[in-house]
Amino acid sequence: MSEWWTRLATFEFAQPWWLLLLLALIPWWRRTGRAGVTPAVSYSSLRHFAGLGRKVAPAATRRPSWLPMLAVVAVVVALAGPRIERGADENESEGIDVMLVLDASRSMDSADFDFEGQQISRRAALERVIGDFIAEREQDRIGIVAFAEQPYLISPLTLDHGWMMEALTEMKTALGTALGSGVEAAVDLLRQTDGGNRVIIAVTDGLNTGGTDPLEAARLARSYGVRLYTIAVVSYDEMQTGVDDLMLSQMARLAGGQFFQAADGASLESIYDQIDQLERQEFKRNELRAFTELFPWAACAAMGLVMIELAAGFGGRSRAP
Known part of the structure; x- marks a missing residue:
């Protein structure tokens, strides 16, 4: 366990400047959950449309809006090249x-x-x-x-x-x-x-x-x-x-x-x-420093979040009248 923590302490990003893209998510995050725009046409009552179309279960309409954001974060982290050091690469090291x-x-x-x-x-x-x-x-x-x-x-x-x-x-x-x-x-x-x-x-x-x-x-x-x-x-x-x-x-x-x-x-x-x-x-x-690259994990996390978002979208889509 102590060796694992020692290796974790060497965590770093190979290209940390990619993380600056996360700043662009701040306006997106702030807009999430806000009320929609004012409707172009107002109706005094919607009771005339009550029987049209199929009702959708309330749970299905509440797709997690934070999934796309997490997916983008995972992509940015993957681009930044997360890695942990595994020590000197013995295959590359040579004597003098x-x-x-x-x-x-x-x-x-x-x-x-x-x-x-x-x-x-x-x-x-x-x-x-x-x-x-x-x-x-x-x-x-x-x-x-x-x-x-x-x-x-x-x-x-x-x-x-x-x-x-x-x-x-x-x-x-x-x-x-x-x-x-x-x-x-x-x-x-x-x-x-x-x-x-x-x-x-x-x-x-x-x-x-x-x-x-x-x-x-x-x-x-x-x-x-x-x-x-x-x-x-x-x-x-x-x-x-x-x-x-x-x-x-x-x-x-x-x-x-x-x-x-x-x-x-x-x-x-x-x-x-x-x-x-x-x-x-x-x-x-x-000596060459050898690293364990964590890019595949971050990329897989981003792909998984995208798949969950797509599944939630198809599952909660209502039929048009």
Whole structure:
């Protein structure tokens, strides 16, 4: 019962301007029941016509004058498109496409990251957090591009997240940090998809050392409607000198995302949780709302009222003399 009331609370009209036609019924309603016009010919008595024709029962002559009005009201309501929401249309809803762009430079092997009381490498911490992140996004296609001196594909966009995580464990670190080239490669993969929601989450722990200009890569992402989030993964000692905060912030701002900085496992988990919530809100705004249309009910009500009016009219019609 509570679910029924919840759905009823979403009642609305798709085209409410049709309801303005109801204003035209006000003069009609006010005239209903008024005395007829003055007769053109007056008779002193009608007793000479008393025997002509067949008498009609009084009940039959009293047809309900409000039936035509109700029928018109029902037609207007039907035209206005009454409906109630039944929630998001699962048949129309789709996930989003997410490319993870991960730093595979040798510094990611540095075991200086505090994660739940243990000192582990930045790469190991990132793998754990990514695992939790994708576990909550079963409908999203996710892929991974790694970058060191050059970008390379670890996993294309896929719904097989288990296989993707296995491929991630095979990632090899190398020299160099070509962040811009990694983002550019991810944009090239995303622009070939038909999805409306496309996201890149780029993670790095060092300064860009070559390849495509990171800001140009961010502008490329923006041109294809791809949101870009950037994350700096550094120790507390390297926060000021280990990464270019300004560049990473500019990249995110250019492509409609945000910049984050993580110095331990807890902050890295919090960042991915924030990105997860931001993307869920964005996706929710783009979901199709599905409705149960009430037009047939209003149309049937109008037809029923018309039939009753016609039946009453034929049943109460008297025979002419």
